[in-house]
Amino acid sequence: MVTSGTGSGPPTIVSIAERAGVSIASVSRVLNGLSARRDTEEKVRKAAAELGYVPNSVARSLKGGRTRQLTFAMPDIGNPVYVAMVREIQAVAKAAGYRLLLHSTDAVTEDELAVVRSLAERTSDGLIICPIRITPQHVEAIAHATAPVVVIGSPPPDAALDCVQADSVSGAQKAVWHLADTGRRRIAFINGPLDTVPGRNRDEGYRKGLADHGLGYDPELTAATDFAVTAGAAAAHELLDRRPDLDAIFCANDQLALGAAQTLHARGMRVPEDVAVAGMDDTLLARAAWPPLTSVDLGSAERGRIAAELLLERLREAAEAPAERTNSTSSTSSTDDTDVPPPAPRRTTAEPRLVVRESTVPARSV
Amino acid sequence: MVTSGTGSGPPTIVSIAERAGVSIASVSRVLNGLSARRDTEEKVRKAAAELGYVPNSVARSLKGGRTRQLTFAMPDIGNPVYVAMVREIQAVAKAAGYRLLLHSTDAVTEDELAVVRSLAERTSDGLIICPIRITPQHVEAIAHATAPVVVIGSPPPDAALDCVQADSVSGAQKAVWHLADTGRRRIAFINGPLDTVPGRNRDEGYRKGLADHGLGYDPELTAATDFAVTAGAAAAHELLDRRPDLDAIFCANDQLALGAAQTLHARGMRVPEDVAVAGMDDTLLARAAWPPLTSVDLGSAERGRIAAELLLERLREAAEAPAERTNSTSSTSSTDDTDVPPPAPRRTTAEPRLVVRESTVPARSV
DNA sequence: ACAGCGACTGGAAACGTTTACAGATATTGC
DNA sequence: GCAATATCTGTAAACGTTTCCAGTCGCTGT
Numbered sequence: 005m006v007t008s009g010t011g012s013g014p015p016t017i018v019s020i021a022e023r024a025g026v027s028i029a030s031v032s033r034v035l036n037g038l039s040a041r042r043d044t045e046e047k048v049r050k051a052a053a054e055l056g057y058v059p060n061s062v063a064r065s066l067k068g069g070r071t072r073q074l075t076f077a078m079p080d081i082g083n084p085v086y087v088a089m090v091r092e093i094q095a096v097a098k099a100a101g102y103r104l105l106l107h108s109t110d111a112v113t114e115d116e117l118a119v120v121r122s123l124a125e126r127t128s129d130g131l132i133i134c135p136i137r138i139t140p141q142h143v144e145a146i147a148h149a150t151a152p153v154v155v156i157g158s159p160p161p162d163a164a165l166d167c168v169q170a171d172s173v174s175g176a177q178k179a180v181w182h183l184a185d186t187g188r189r190r191i192a193f194i195n196g197p198l199d200t201v202p203g204r205n206r207d208e209g210y211r212k213g214l215a216d217h218g219l220g221y222d223p224e225l226t227a228a229t230d231f232a233v234t235a236g237a238a239a240a241h242e243l244l245d246r247r248p249d250l251d252a253i254f255c256a257n258d259q260l261a262l263g264a265a266q267t268l269h270a271r272g273m274r275v276p277e278d279v280a281v282a283g284m285d286d287t288l289l290a291r292a293a294w295p296p297l298t299s300v301d302l303g304s305a306e307r308g309r310i311a312a313e314l315l316l317e318r319l320r321e322a323a324e325a326p327a328e329r330t331n332s333t334s335s336t337s338s339t340d341d342t343d344v345p346p347p348a349p350r351r352t353t354a355e356p357r358l359v360v361r362e363s364t365v366p367a368r369s370v
Numbered sequence: 371m372v373t374s375g376t377g378s379g380p381p382t383i384v385s386i387a388e389r390a391g392v393s394i395a396s397v398s399r400v401l402n403g404l405s406a407r408r409d410t411e412e413k414v415r416k417a418a419a420e421l422g423y424v425p426n427s428v429a430r431s432l433k434g435g436r437t438r439q440l441t442f443a444m445p446d447i448g449n450p451v452y453v454a455m456v457r458e459i460q461a462v463a464k465a466a467g468y469r470l471l472l473h474s475t476d477a478v479t480e481d482e483l484a485v486v487r488s489l490a491e492r493t494s495d496g497l498i499i500c501p502i503r504i505t506p507q508h509v510e511a512i513a514h515a516t517a518p519v520v521v522i523g524s525p526p527p528d529a530a531l532d533c534v535q536a537d538s539v540s541g542a543q544k545a546v547w548h549l550a551d552t553g554r555r556r557i558a559f560i561n562g563p564l565d566t567v568p569g570r571n572r573d574e575g576y577r578k579g580l581a582d583h584g585l586g587y588d589p590e591l592t593a594a595t596d597f598a599v600t601a602g603a604a605a606a607h608e609l610l611d612r613r614p615d616l617d618a619i620f621c622a623n624d625q626l627a628l629g630a631a632q633t634l635h636a637r638g639m640r641v642p643e644d645v646a647v648a649g650m651d652d653t654l655l656a657r658a659a660w661p662p663l664t665s666v667d668l669g670s671a672e673r674g675r676i677a678a679e680l681l682l683e684r685l686r687e688a689a690e691a692p693a694e695r696t697n698s699t700s701s702t703s704s705t706d707d708t709d710v711p712p713p714a715p716r717r718t719t720a721e722p723r724l725v726v727r728e729s730t731v732p733a734r735s736v
Numbered sequence: 737a738c739a740g741c742g743a744c745t746g747g748a749a750a751c752g753t754t755t756a757c758a759g760a761t762a763t764t765g766c
Numbered sequence: 767g768c769a770a771t772a773t774c775t776g777t778a779a780a781c782g783t784t785t786c787c788a789g790t791c792g793c794t795g796t
Contacts, residue, residue, distance in 0.1 A: 014490065014516060016752055027776045032754060041762090041774060058490035058516075062431045063752035066781050071428060073471070081457050082654075091447050094474050103493065105439075106472045108460050124380065124424035127469065150380060233657065262658050269660055288448075291599065292628050294635055294660035382782055393746040398784060407744060429782030432751050 015055035024051040035059070070323075073103045073128040074315065077119045078156075079111035079136050084258075084287035086134065089156065089308030093132060096312035102129070111136040120145040120153065130315045132156060132308075137200055138163075152318035154311045158201050164349045166318065168311045170302040172202055172284070173209040175356030179254050179282045179300050180213025182358055186365060188252035188280055189219065194239045194264060195256045196231040203228065206256045206284070225250060229260075236263025244271065251279055252364075258283040258290045261297050265363065280364040286357075295362035303354030310352050321347060381421035390417040401425070436689075439469045439494040440681065443485045444522075445477035445502050450624075450653035452500065455522065455674030459498060462678035468495070477502040486511040486519065496681045498522060498674075503566055504529075518684035520677045524567050530715045532684065534677045536668040538568055538650070539575040541722030545620050545648045545666050546579025548724055552731060554618035554646055555585065560605045560630060561622045562597040569594070572622045572650070591616060595626075602629025610637065617645055618730075624649040624656050627663050631729065646730040652723075661728035669720030676718055687713060 017031040024031065024047040034040050034048040051057075065071045074097050078086040090106065097104045105128055109115040116135050120142075123131055131149070134156040135142055143163040146153045155167040183191050193210045196203045211221050224246050227239040236255060240263065243250060253268075255261035261283030268275050275281055275295055283290055286301035383397040390397065390413040400406050400414040417423075431437045440463050444452040456472065463470045471494055475481040482501050486508070489497055497515070500522040501508055509529040512519045521533040549557050559576045562569045577587050590612050593605040602621060606629065609616060619634075621627035627649030634641050641647050641661055649656055652667035 014492075018752080028753085029755080029776060029778095030774085033775090036754085039774075044775080056490075058487075060432075060752050061491040061493045062428060062437060063781090064754080065428045066426075066432050066751090066783090067753045067755090069781075081453060081460065084654075087447060087453055090472070091474070094447065094472060098474070104472050106456070106460060106470050108457070108464070121424075124422075125427040126380075127427045265660065266662075289654070289658045292655045292658045294631065296632075383784095384782080394783085395746060395748095395785080396744085399745090402784085405744075410745080426782055429751090430784080432753090432781090433783045433785085435751075 014060075015052075015057045016060070017057075019055055020048060020051045020057055023055065024048050069126075070129055071127065072101060073105055074312070075105040075107055075119065075123075075128040075131045076133075077107040077109055077116065077131065078134040079109055081106070081108055084289060085285050085302075085304045088287070088304040089134065089311075092305050092308035093312040096309055096316070100316050102316075109135075113137065113139060113141075117141060117145050120149050123149050123151045123153070126150070130154075130319055132311045132315055152315055152322060154315045154318070156307050156311050158205070166314055166349050167351055168307045168314065169351065169353045170202075170304075170307060171353050171356050172205040172302055173212070175284060175300040175302050176206045176209025176254070176256075177213040177216070178209075178356060178358045179284065179298075180210055181216065182298070182360065183252045183254060183280055183282060183364065184213070184217040184219060186280065190222075190225065190247065190250045191219065191252040191254055192225040192243045192247065192250045193227070193254050193256075194236055194243070194260045195226065195228045196260070198228050203256065210254065231257050231259055233259045233263040233266075236260030237267045238263070240264040240267035253279060253281050255281070255283045257285050258287045258293075258297060258299055261299070261363075262289055262293055265293055265297070276362065276364050276366060282364055286359050290359070290361065293363070295367075298361045298364040299359050301357040301359055303356065306354045310354070314350060314352070318347075380426075381418075381423045382426070383423075385421055386414060386417045386423055389421065390414050435492075436495055437493060438467060439471055440678070441471040441473055441485065441489075441494040441497045442499075443473040443475055443482065443497065444500040445475055447472070447474055450655060451651050451670045454653070454670040455500065455677075458671050458674035459678040462675055462682070466682050468682075475501075479503065479505060479507075483507060483511050486515050489515050489517040489519070492516070496520075496685055498677045498681055518681055518688060520681045520684070522673050522677050524571075532680055532715050533717055534673045534680065535717065535719045536568075536670075536673060537719050537722050538571040538668055539578070541650060541666040541668050542572045542575025542620070542622075543579040543582070544575075544722060544724045545650065545664075546576055547582065548664070548726065549618045549620060549646055549648060549730060550579070550583040550585065552646065556588075556591065556613065556616045557585065557618040557620055558591040558609045558613065558616045559593070559620050559622075560602055560609070560626045561592065561594045562626070564594050569622065576620065597623050597625055599625045599629040599632075602626030603633045604629070606630040606633035619645060619647050621647070621649045623651050624653045624659075624663060624665055627665070627729075628655055628659055631659055631663070642728065642730050642732060648730055652725050656725070656727065659729070661733075664727045664730040665725050667723040667725055669722065672720045676720070680716060680718070684713075 017028045020031045021028045026044055026048060030040060030044055031048050034045050076090060076093050080086065094104050107119050109119065119133065130152040132154045138157060138159045143159055146165055155165050157167065158169045159165050159167055180191060195207055198204060198207060214221055227243055229235040229239050236259060240253060253264045255264055261281050265275055265281050268279055273279055281297060283297045283299040286299040290297040290299040383394045386397045387394045392410055392414060396406060396410055397414050400411050442456060442459050446452065460470050473485050482499065485499065496518040498520045504523060504525045509525060512531055521531050524535045525531050525533055546557060561573055564570060564573060580587055593609055595601040595605050602625060606619060619630045621630055627647050631641055631647050634645055639645055647663060649663045649665040650668065652665040656663040656665040
């Protein structure tokens with residue numbers, strides 16, 4: 005079917021126009037489904053089919069100002085939490101006819117900012133970004149971005165950004181409640197870095213959870229480290245050395261919990277009989293572990309989906325109200341520096357969900 | 371810094387040219403580092419900085435014919451094997467200044483073919499594709515693709531495609547050797563679907579491995595199912611019902627192995643004392659399981675990296691030898707239908723690597 | 737001071753589309 | 767059969783860049 009065109013290179017509407025004996029305008033119209041005379045349409049379709057024509061999306065983007073591409077930037081694709089997001093975002097984007105550009109920032113702030121700024125290159129129509137820390141520079145950059153941006157994470161409350169948050173405070177709280185409810189009293193906590201939003205929030209939830217059940221906060225029962233399996237294993241050793249009497253370990257994510265569980269196994273302690281273990285994020289690791297880990301689903305998948313939908317909505321809005329500033333009268337509105345009439349930033353929060361498995365509650369039926 | 375340009379819209383080289391009082395050609399040259407008079411360069415840089423200019427990559431692509439984008443298409447981003455690939459590909463692409471487009475095909479053949487064909491839209495400069503099954507249509511489509519394609523997988527031997535293969539035959543074989551070497555005699559096998567390339571190859575490796583050790587092939591010891599945790603658990607139940615005396619279960623991937631291990635736990639059998647378990651792919655699941663799973667690393671990460679490097683090399687080649695057909699003399703070469711002088715397709719195979727963990731060999735030191 | 741030369745610059749075309757506009761047909765009503 | 771109209775078509779401009787080709791400028795050597 006693919007007959008080479010008149011000249012070199014792939015077929016264009018020009019080749020089609022020549023072969024069909026019509027103008028390029030007619031070709032374009034037919035191919036875009038606008039009305040045309042019967043025989044014109046036939047000639048064009050025939051020529052296009054014979055040449056194996058496929059429209060050049062770059063040229064189309066240049067003319068139309070839209071690339072039909074979205075970008076998702078996250079710290080590390082190796083982390084199952086982000087995988088869940090990618091998956092949902094990809095699905096939503098695909099359904100809406102958008103391609104998805106993936107960007108790994110390796111949790112480097114400079115990189116994250118670069119991604120936001122690169123929107124000015126007009127490589128993609130919008131961005132979903134999942135920053136590990138949200139600095140004032142992030143807020144600044146995102147607020148002035150050239151295209152819609154949705155943040156997955158928790159910017160400071162005064163930042164006027166579209167975002168989809170996890171409620172890790174009440175997530176952690178729920179986990180602690182569950183542990184306390186099932187009779188645990190000396191609940192240790194292995195957290196990630198305290199200078200990150202998730203780290204701080206989980207710490208807060210842990211303390212609240214304890215307080216709700218009249219349990220005291222004991223610094224000896226807590227450890228802060230990296231969000232990684234080996235770090236979890238090491239921290240668990242430390243905690244057990246310090247407080248051999250602990251009866252539960254709550255971990256700020258599943259990786260840490262996995263490490264903790266492995267340490268317990270290695271020390272010959274039974275989970276959950278001797279020590280209960282709970283994690284967070286409810287990744288596939290939680291189901292993979294033995295015993296399967298109780299974990300708090302912070303809704304990664306849901307957040308990804310919501311973020312993608314929100315972004316698409318912003319794009320729709322932008323398409324309807326083109327960002328023209330009508331200089332109708334004189335400069336009545338003296339606010340000349342803020343150039344966008346901001347469309348009420350939206351904050352959504354995904355509700356955390358506790359998923360109880362056998363790492364905290366012994367299986368009833370074998 | 372971002373002063374709004376003369377007209378509306380984002381700054382372009384035209385705005386810069388106006389502001390600097392030079393031609394757009396000079397602006398382009400300065401911005402691309404070509405030689406210019408001292409004061410011209412200064413004027414241009416100053417104007418560009420004041421306007422906050424960022425080059426429009428779409429226009430650039432249209433002119434240059436390159437998008438600086440690569441596409442990776444795989445069945446399902448949820449699968450850790452593909453995550454490993456994405457990660458490596460993203461890293462290589464990023465280092466070379468390419469963006470990465472991600473495409474989930476959901477293992478639908480039609481979708482895979484569509485991705486290959488969509489290269490004609492010139493949305494990306496090259497494609498890495500990981501088809502679940504490779505049909506003649508795949509081969510056909512890839513051979514005639516408008517841009518370089520690298521296949522991760524095993525096309526039929528006569529297909530002239532660039533590809534990076536896993537050697538799952540000898541991978542499976544190695545696993546069986548290991549089980550036999552450590553004293554197992556009744557080695558069961560839980561496989562994935564037999565009508566896929568991986569399924570067939572792993573079956574072959576299993577049989578070879580048994581034969582190498584003088585063990586007979588017993589259909590009662592094998593099961594074929596889906597590549598999923600629950601499927602693995604169910605299959606293990608079946609096998610144990612049928613042959614309670616089995617002393618090892620080799621699984622065609624980690625998910626299946628995980629399911630099998632869970633079934634063993636649930637039945638109160640010890641791993642590895644009663645039954646050894648081994649998986650394949652060496653995903654993070656293998657490390658997450660308890661006991662950690664012995665697994666065969668088929669080199670997903672490595673294959674991703676190699677595929678990306680190979681693709682980049684093809685792109686370099688294509689850039690150097692532009693696909694011009696010089697009609698110098700008359701049609702001496704009568705081969706008129708094959709339009710590309712094919713540059714010797716390259717087949718690479720990643721060497722499988724057995725990773726021994728405690729699911730087959732008891733830990734020595736506690 | 738002038739020819740000759742080199743370095744730099746600006747005009748214009750090109751990449752492949754979409755689309756406003758005006759001009760050319762075909763259709764309708766009488 | 768003719769005017770009025772509706773429908774369709776072609777020309778040309780535009781999107782933002784890079785790059786070819788002449789042309790201009792300033793410099794060197796004499």
